Amino acid sequence: EAGVAQSPRYKIIEKRQSVAFWCNPISGHATLYWYQQILGQGPKLLIQFQNNGVVDDSQLPKDRFSAERLKGVDSTLKIQPAKLEDSAVYLCASSPRWGGPIETQYFGPGTRLLVL
Amino acid sequence: DAKTTQPNSMESNEEEPVHLPCNHSTISGTDYIHWYRQLPSQGPEYVIHGLTSNVNNRMASLAIAEDRKSSTLILHRATLRDAAVYYCILRLPQGGSEKLVFGKGTKLTVNP
Numbered sequence: 001e002a003g004v005a006q007s008p009r010y011k012i013i014e015k016r017q018s019v020a021f022w023c024n025p026i027s028g029h030a031t032l033y034w035y036q037q038i039l040g041q042g043p044k045l046l047i048q049f050q051n052n053g054v055v056d057d058s059q060l061p062k063d064r065f066s067a068e069r070l071k072g073v074d075s076t077l078k079i080q081p082a083k084l085e086d087s088a089v090y091l092c093a094s095s096p097r098w099g100g101p102i103e104t105q106y107f108g109p110g111t112r113l114l115v116l
Numbered sequence: 117d118a119k120t121t122q123p124n125s126m127e128s129n130e131e132e133p134v135h136l137p138c139n140h141s142t143i144s145g146t147d148y149i150h151w152y153r154q155l156p157s158q159g160p161e162y163v164i165h166g167l168t169s170n171v172n173n174r175m176a177s178l179a180i181a182e183d184r185k186s187s188t189l190i191l192h193r194a195t196l197r198d199a200a201v202y203y204c205i206l207r208l209p210q211g212g213s214e215k216l217v218f219g220k221g222t223k224l225t226v227n228p
Contacts, residue, residue: 004159033215042203042218043160056215091159102148102207105216107159 002026004108006092012114018080021111025073025094031055032069033105034077035091043091049075050098082115089113120204125223128194136189136222138204143184148207150216151178151189153200160203160218163189199226 005024013019025032031050035043046065048056051072060067064083069075079086089110095103121139128134140149151163164171164178166187171178177190191198203221 040220042201042220043216044218045215048215093159102165104162105160107161109157110159 004092004094004106006090006108006111008111009109010112010114012116013082015084015115016081018078019082019113020076020078021090021092021113023075023077023092023108025075025092026096026106029094029096029106030072031095031098031103032075033093033095034067034075035093035107037089037091037110039088046077079113082113084115087113087115120206120219122202122204122219122222124220125225127225127227128191129227130196131193134191134194134198134224134226136191136202136204136224137186138188139186140204140206141185143206144208146208149178149180149184149187150205150207151176152203152205152216152218153198154203154221155197155200163202165207194224194226196226196228199224 004026007022011019033048034046036046037043046060047067049069052069065079067077089112091107091110093105093107095105148165148167150165152160153163154160164173164176166178166180179188201221201223203218205216
């Protein structure tokens with residue numbers, strides 16, 4: 001079974017530029033998550049989709065971050081414009097059903113973003 | 117979200133058992149205890165979870181205190197590949213948004 005795919009793996013941009021990350025979850029997984037992991041910290045949830053609807057985006061900085069999940073499969077996360085503090089690893093995860101309390105989340109390798 | 121407390125770091129020798137502690141004194145009766153680990157330059161991966169009883173799987177064992185205020189992840193024979201950050205996480209059924217709330221975890225170093 002193929003895992004969660006993310007691209008690009010690395011990205012370097014100047015502040016105030018835009019950037020987009022792509023995620024392809026495990027086939028058939030209904031729930032998709034985007035996390036931000038700043039160096040030395042644990043991942044923090046930015047947004048959770050169930051199929052193509054948003055379940056939780058309470059920690060997404062909506063003035064600059066946006067995400068979509070078209071047709072309930074692939075997802076993109078965009079930052080526009082980027083700030084220095086956005087430098088982090090962006091992780092995508094998926095789970096089979098509705099993201100319940102015993103459901104395993106499967107993580108991709110992440111995209112490492114450096115904002116200069 | 118209920119809080120967990122873990123040591124910042126631990127060290128072990130290869131092929132020896134490792135006991136990774138986690139305190140969760142404010143745990144509620146319906147919180148599940150999950151452990152994930154993150155190998156260097158990779159995304160987190162699921163290790164094990166439990167509610168009240170001790171649990172075993174091919175990766176590890178989870179020992180849960182009788183009052184559920186603490187738990188211990190047990191790696192029976194550490195290998196170099198087990199060097200990672202281990203996260204203890206509580207998950208409460210919340211009707212659709214049972215997100216993982218990660219702390220800083222315990223960085224495990226395994227010496228050859």
